[in-house]
Amino acid sequence: MNEKIEDLTIAIVSYNSYSTIVDCMDAFIKERPSQFLIVDNNSPDNSSEKLRARYPGVKVITSPNNIGYGRAANLAAKHTTTRYLFLVNPDLKLTKEATITLLEGMLNTTPRPSIMAPAVRPEDHLNRGIENRRWLIGAALLMDLDALESVGLFDEKIFLFSEETDLCYRATKHGHRLALDTDIYIQHLLGQSSTPDPKVDELKNWHFAWSHMYFYQKHGLAEGKKNPHRIKALYFIKWITATSPEKRLRYKSRLKGTSAYLRGQKAFNENDTPYWP
Template sequence: MQDLLNELTLVTVTYNSAQVLPAHIASLRETATTAMPRWIVVDNASTDATDAIVAANGNCVEMLKSEKNLGFGAACNLGIHASKTRYVMVLNPDTQLSEAAIDQLLAELKNRDAAIAGPALEPEADKSIVDAPWLVGAVLLFDTQLMNPVGYFDERFFLYEEDKDVCKCANDAGLKVIHCRNVSIPHVGGASTVRNKTVNKFIHFHKGRSYALYARKHELGEKVIEAYVRSNKKRMNFALLTFGVARYARAKAKIQGVNSAR
């Protein structure tokens, strides 16, 4: 990991992620054979035990705390701009790291002169490395020398679509975005924040809002947005017939998100 010390910064974004953060930090600590690279936890004003967890691991991680919840992309930007290395890896706190996987992903990025690389987020039989239109934001490795002129996350996207957007912007600029299926960094998915009815409504509101923002930014046409709204109205009607209270709430929140972006 010696090269990583000088070349790479890790940025983990948290929001009430105390349930998964200890295992996330331990996954790399337990596989590191030497000192670890700089690791910044950007916290979106959590109210759980996140501060205490970072303090307890202060020998390997540091905290950059926001006074309010900025959203995923804006928090990533804070961490990227605070880094001083050429390569920056942004992470969800429900991912499981290893020294070998990080080394390999960085090597693939360099070997292919790519601007962004992402790993397999669950084990795959296909070990190919392919150019990708977009990657899931749970793990994204950036070459800042290539990406600085393009920029990073559009902060209008509070949650969702920001990963698709940054990859499209890189591809549109003629840069390579690669999916390295030969590198495995497992992602639990949906475990970064404790879920309840309020959180679920918030999440689906931003799914709808970000969908509309992305469609308009990249000129996909109003018909695409209208089709999305119609689809969710059908889900609401079906949920009423089947007493699917949670499904009804999710679809309704998405439509409200779309309407907020008009």
């Protein structure tokens, strides 16, 4: 096989993620630093500087502001010289062995998937080999950039959430194969991509709701249970009946995000900074 791990770039989008990256994939990065590329979304905790100091062989790109996951992933792709891009969350327990096995699986599968993922949830670790999927979890996506050139990568109108849903939807509509390797499990430490912050949690929940509304409307799916007004009413009920401060904040923020979308609010301001609720 001519195409080996050298034909792969591993990209990480970071936001206050220095400690998480060190905890999850330090050994792998130090072993193969030239294959890693990190886009840091202007982290206020100086993650960019700390990452450069710890990994001098890794290309670290610092965005001028927090441009969101999709735009940062697209920026990583623009700086990628290999055909294959493995986009991973900072809170994955990534190993070289799992990465090589995933790449070999993609290259040896016919027809070759344009996007393939490992299992990042225990319930997906089925040990049934490579299976077709219509949607893949965005925490770890191995992408054939040549194959996806006609489709494009992530929609840059989205700041956060639903980016991979939109990409998978477009790819399958264009006839691309998506696959999950159920034999490979990479542990995903959910919620640890960045340092906890109530304001960031509010931002995430606002954009969670906004992005779902945008996706449904974009693809003509905003009907029935996906009707924005119906979802808005549901978030209102969940907000006023929530039994904990965390849930009240979550559903209040999602209610605001849905309402803002219906008013025509965009995910980004005119100066390309994300909308903060």
